[in-house]
Amino acid sequence: MAKIQVDLSPEEDKIVEVYKLMHNLKTKQEAIKRMIKYFKVEIKPKNINEKDYYST
Numbered sequence: 001m002a003k004i005q006v007d008l009s010p011e012e013d014k015i016v017e018v019y020k021l022m023h024n025l026k027t028k029q030e031a032i033k034r035m036i037k038y039f040k041v042e043i044k045p046k047n048i049n050e051k052d053y054y055s056t
Contacts, residue, residue, distance in 0.1 A: 006032070 008016065013028075020031035 016028050016031050016035070019025075019035060020028055023031065023034065025031050025034070
């Protein structure tokens with residue numbers, strides 16, 4: 001598991017705190033973990049087309 005330290009602005013900190021309270025979570029870490037699950041990441045090649053990338 002990767003560990004990171006995030007410097008939040010006061011406004012960002014308030015958003016995380018409200019999310020934590022609204023979902024009855026114990027820590028801000030739990031809140032941030034839940035919040036990032038709303039996103040999906042896809043990695044695709046930038047400089048070559050998909051056909052060339054996926055062929056072996």
